[in-house]
Amino acid sequence: MDGAAFEYLLSGPGQGLLREVESAYAEADALVVGSRLRSRHDPAYVAAALTQVRLRRKAVDKLGEDAARMYFTPTGLEQATAGPVAAHRAGRIEAAGHQRLLDLGCGIGADLVAAAMAGLTVHAVDRDPVTVAIARANLAALGLTGAVSVGDAREPDRSAYDIVFADPARRGARGRTFDPAAYSPPWSFVEELLAGAAVVKVAPGIPHALVPADVETEWVSLAGRLREAALWSRADTGVQRRATVIDSAGTATSVTDAEDPGHPAVRDVGRFVYEPDDAVIRAHLVTAVAADVAGWLLDPHLAYVSSDLNRPSRLARVYAVQDVLPFKEKQLRAALRARGVGPLTIKKRGVQVTPETLRKRLGLEGSTPATIIITRTPTSAAVLLVEPLTRVEPPTSCP
Numbered sequence: 181m182d183g184a185a186f187e188y189l190l191s192g193p194g195q196g197l198l199r200e201v202e203s204a205y206a207e208a209d210a211l212v213v214g215s216r217l218r219s220r221h222d223p224a225y226v227a228a229a230l231t232q233v234r235l236r237r238k239a240v241d242k243l244g245e246d247a248a249r250m251y252f253t254p255t256g257l258e259q260a261t262a263g264p265v266a267a268h269r270a271g272r273i274e275a276a277g278h279q280r281l282l283d284l285g286c287g288i289g290a291d292l293v294a295a296a297m298a299g300l301t302v303h304a305v306d307r308d309p310v311t312v313a314i315a316r317a318n319l320a321a322l323g324l325t326g327a328v329s330v331g332d333a334r335e336p337d338r339s340a341y342d343i344v345f346a347d348p349a350r351r352g353a354r355g356r357t358f359d360p361a362a363y364s365p366p367w368s369f370v371e372e373l374l375a376g377a378a379v380v381k382v383a384p385g386i387p388h389a390l391v392p393a394d395v396e397t398e399w400v401s402l403a404g405r406l407r408e409a410a411l412w413s414r415a416d417t418g419v420q421r422r423a424t425v426i427d428s429a430g431t432a433t434s435v436t437d438a439e440d441p442g443h444p445a446v447r448d449v450g451r452f453v454y455e456p457d458d459a460v461i462r463a464h465l466v467t468a469v470a471a472d473v474a475g476w477l478l479d480p481h482l483a484y485v486s487s488d489l490n491r492p493s494r495l496a497r498v499y500a501v502q503d504v505l506p507f508k509e510k511q512l513r514a515a516l517r518a519r520g521v522g523p524l525t526i527k528k529r530g531v532q533v534t535p536e537t538l539r540k541r542l543g544l545e546g547s548t549p550a551t552i553i554i555t556r557t558p559t560s561a562a563v564l565l566v567e568p569l570t571r572v573e574p575p576t577s578c579p
């Protein structure tokens with residue numbers, strides 16, 4: 181979408197066109213709506229309005245109901261931080277006592293809007309003029325105030341702000357990049373920011389060794405999926421690693437290395453097995469979860485915790501152990517057939533097995549669903565027949 185088309189959408193007639201598209205969209209598909217409207221409106225404006233309505237619908241999943249009043253580009257929506265994650269981050273920034281935030285590379289403004297909603301005074305920059313116009317419109321659409329300008333993230337004077345936020349673009353000409361050196365603005369600039377008061381969103385796969393000393397890394401998952409890591413400079417609490425698990429209702433639960441006793445016991449399978457959230461695993465905090473549930477590890481290198489207690493945890497899924505079988509295909513098939521098992525969920529760590537192949541080879545024809553965990557234990561590889569006690573979060577459609 182070009183700047184002129186977006187400017188038109190913000191005008192009185194443009195808002196009328198958007199409303200018309202919104203209501204027509206409810207009863208017909210995009211092609212029908214488009215051809216009907218093109219007879220009365222400039223085709224470029226109709227195309228822009230159709231794109232907005234389509235993106236708004238898609239964005240509601242990621243950003244919540246407010247997205248129905250916001251504006252997007254396809255790339256801007258893809259890059260935007262999910263609403264509950266942005267709200268959690270903004271809440272932490274506000275709770276730390278910061279008031280004036282500078283967002284460097286704000287995109288369509290998902291983080292910016294969350295910061296303004298948390299009560300921060302916000303100023304943002306992005307190098308793309310249409311994206312800037314959209315971020316500005318998004319603040320206004322939600323009744324928020326803030327300044328957004330076109331420019332390079334490395335230019336603004338940062339001294340007037342309590343805290344700087346950056347979410348470098350991780351998408352190069354050849355798609356998503358996992359190489360921090362290819363971030364825009366670049367990693368060298370991120371390091372410069374982290375020497376002051378700053379929060380920087382990065383890919384969750386960031387190597388631990390890359391994080392500067394005295395900087396906290398927070399791995400965040402939403403509805404069971406690891407989304408991002410955020411680097412928090414001047415970690416005043418002495419925390420270096422934090423895992424935050426946000427459920428689909430937006431409730432955040434965190435654990436940090438300050439709560440991690442380390443040196444876990446390794447023992448055989450108890451009555452329950454816990455599967456820590458990926459944020460916990462990436463933060464190397466599995467042993468903190470083990471301590472929380474009075475548990476131990478089944479293998480020093482695998483992220484399965486066992487315990488004789490069923491202690492509901494927001495940081496891990498809990499399974500009741502119904503049986504422990506040797507990792508032998510023949511015995512496994514016989515045990516599952518005896519139970520009338522059909523649909524089989526296979527979880528595994530530390531053993532050479534492809535779930536799809538094993539499922540085929542087992543040839544189960546029953547109707548009872550079952551879950552197995554194949555893992556190493558202190559004595560041997562074993563198959564745990566388990567019953568999930570944690571409700572599995574429904575998948576969300578946006579990245």
Ligand SMILES: C[S@@+](CC[C@H](N)C(=O)[O-])C[C@H]1O[C@@H](n2cnc3c(N)ncnc32)[C@H](O)[C@@H]1O
Pocket residue numbers: 256259260261284285286287288289290291292305306307308311331332333334347348349350364365
């Ligand atoms: C990942 S997006 C930000 C998404 C945003 N946090 C959100 O939740 O909507 C990164 C943005 O940085 C901008 N950007 C990349 N390099 C920049 C630079 N050197 N100066 C200013 N903006 C830059 C891109 O145009 C893009 O909009």
